[in-house]
Amino acid sequence: MIHLSTIPVEDKTVITPDWKELLSQSKLSTQDLLKLVRLEKHPLASESAEKLFELRVPKPYLDKIEKGKADDPLLLQILPQLAEHTNTAGFTNDPLEEEKYSPVKGVIHKYENRVLLIASSTCVINCRYCFRRNFPYSEHTQSKSDWQEALDYIRKNDSITEVILSGGDPLIHSNNYLFWLLGEIDQLTHVKRIRIHSRLIVSLPQRIDAEFIKALGEINKPIIIVMHCNHPNELGDELALATQQLSDLNVTLLNQSVLLRSINDQAEILKQLSEGLFEIGVLPYYLFILDKVTGTAHFEISISEAKKIHQALQASLPGYLVPRLTIEVPGQESKTSISHNTNQIINL
Numbered sequence: 001m002i003h004l005s006t007i008p009v010e011d012k013t014v015i016t017p018d019w020k021e022l023l024s025q026s027k028l029s030t031q032d033l034l035k036l037v038r039l040e041k042h043p044l045a046s047e048s049a050e051k052l053f054e055l056r057v058p059k060p061y062l063d064k065i066e067k068g069k070a071d072d073p074l075l076l077q078i079l080p081q082l083a084e085h086t087n088t089a090g091f092t093n094d095p096l097e098e099e100k101y102s103p104v105k106g107v108i109h110k111y112e113n114r115v116l117l118i119a120s121s122t123c124v125i126n127c128r129y130c131f132r133r134n135f136p137y138s139e140h141t142q143s144k145s146d147w148q149e150a151l152d153y154i155r156k157n158d159s160i161t162e163v164i165l166s167g168g169d170p171l172i173h174s175n176n177y178l179f180w181l182l183g184e185i186d187q188l189t190h191v192k193r194i195r196i197h198s199r200l201i202v203s204l205p206q207r208i209d210a211e212f213i214k215a216l217g218e219i220n221k222p223i224i225i226v227m228h229c230n231h232p233n234e235l236g237d238e239l240a241l242a243t244q245q246l247s248d249l250n251v252t253l254l255n256q257s258v259l260l261r262s263i264n265d266q267a268e269i270l271k272q273l274s275e276g277l278f279e280i281g282v283l284p285y286y287l288f289i290l291d292k293v294t295g296t297a298h299f300e301i302s303i304s305e306a307k308k309i310h311q312a313l314q315a316s317l318p319g320y321l322v323p324r325l326t327i328e329v330p331g332q333e334s335k336t337s338i339s340h341n342t343n344q345i346i347n348l
């Protein structure tokens with residue numbers, strides 16, 4: 001891990017601008033993946049699960065997987081598995097009922113004061129536990145001209161003070177497209193800030209190139225980037241360089257994780273993650289209970305188990321490094337915080 005203070009200023013440009021090439025190489029087959037991680041076979045793998053959800057992973061993320069290790073926590077997040085074919089009671093295609101909250105194409109408006117834009121239909125990495133793995137992206141895919149209806153919706157609704165770019169991953173777009181959209185939002189006077197949710201920044205930190213930094217510096221509204229990092233092995237020097245450049249622009253950097261069986265379901269792992277995030281200028285924000293999407297039950301941690309893990313995490317860290325244990329409940333006015341000692345839930 002690079003410590004920020006040890007990076008000479010002139011070395012901040014060492015991130016190579018070849019992210020588009022890395023992006024174009026991210027589609028793989030299960031067989032290719034197993035060869036690249038030097039496993040002849042894997043007891044959980046299923047090529048047919050690729051048909052349920054394509055296998056995508058960029059090389060910088062692959063490089064962090066320990067070779068020959070079948071239970072590597074990064075490998076298990078991307079490996080198509082036989083268990084994805086299992087139908088489990090309570091798991092559905094749209095567990096958050098997002099389609100109910102879409103007033104116009106590309107917009108999800110669940111909570112007062114903030115609106116979410118489906119700014120992209122794809123990701124550079126396909127996380128097998130993804131809550132939007134069955135999302136009807138084709139109904140929300142937007143060209144520049146298509147965005148006018150969504151922008152008009154925000155323009156006419158002056159209670160909206162925050163616009164959230166989500167997806168898919170908004171950073172998968174070219175700078176031209178992404179900064180056109182950010183520029184349009186930047187002009188909406190009642191919008192106070194813009195939030196970008198991205199796992200791409202973790203799986204392909206080379207995306208934060210000089211052109212991106214320059215263009216982001218020209219946006220006037222405060223920017224918040226919520227990264228999606230689940231395990232300390234996902235951190236690294238390239239990500240540290242990316243977050244340093246974003247910190248230099250006064251971007252607020254937060255992280256959210258999903259609590260996942262056999263991946264990060266131990267307080268010690270989550271502690272290392274929080275410590276590592278802080279070293280690169282990122283504060284842990286949310287630790288989510290898995291959304292019950294079809295084909296992901298093998299990742300589930302029960303709420304009672306989650307409370308114990310979170311309690312142990314809280315005992316080992318200062319409060320500002322403890323992410324909030326949270327669940328998203330359809331129909332609630334906000335995300336829901338889980339308390340340790342009672343069944344009490346607190347709306348966030």
Ligand code: SF4
Binds near residue numbers: 122
């Ligand atoms: S990056 Fe996010 S939206 Fe994309 S597959 Fe992973 S969890 Fe889903």
